[in-house]
Amino acid sequence: MNIKEMSLGTVIVAIVIFIILPLPTPLLDFLLMLNISLSLLILLGTLYSSEPLDMSLFPTILLVATLFRLSLSVSTTRLILGSGYDGGPAGGPGGRGSTGPWFPFLIAGTAPPLVRVLGAGP
Secondary structure (H helix, E strand, O other), X not given: OOHHHHHHHHHHHHHHHHHHOOOOHHHHHHHHHHHHHHHHHHHHXXXXXXXXXXXXXXXXXXXXXXXXXXXXXXXXXXXXXXXXXXXXHHHOHHHOOOOOOOHXXXXXXXXXXXXXXXXXXX
């Protein structure tokens, strides 16, 4: 076994451990930031690859990135449901957010008629 096979196995085992064990909030925040950064790197790598063989490992990378995101979603749900953590003061007083309670109704009331009138495509 070479180092690449061992590192892939280690990453997958770590992802499964993220699903099983509860993660502390700072570590979960860092891993979510890392996930977004890796997603942008994958996107830029696919956009700027000139040869099809440059992305021969794309299915494996996409599978591991999806599994990583799934484990972070499970950990985030466990953190929210287990300890009642609401994310801190970013939601504003009462959890209303900065837009107020009327904003979702504004979007839900104006978007469907605009799509019907203007059409969904070019």
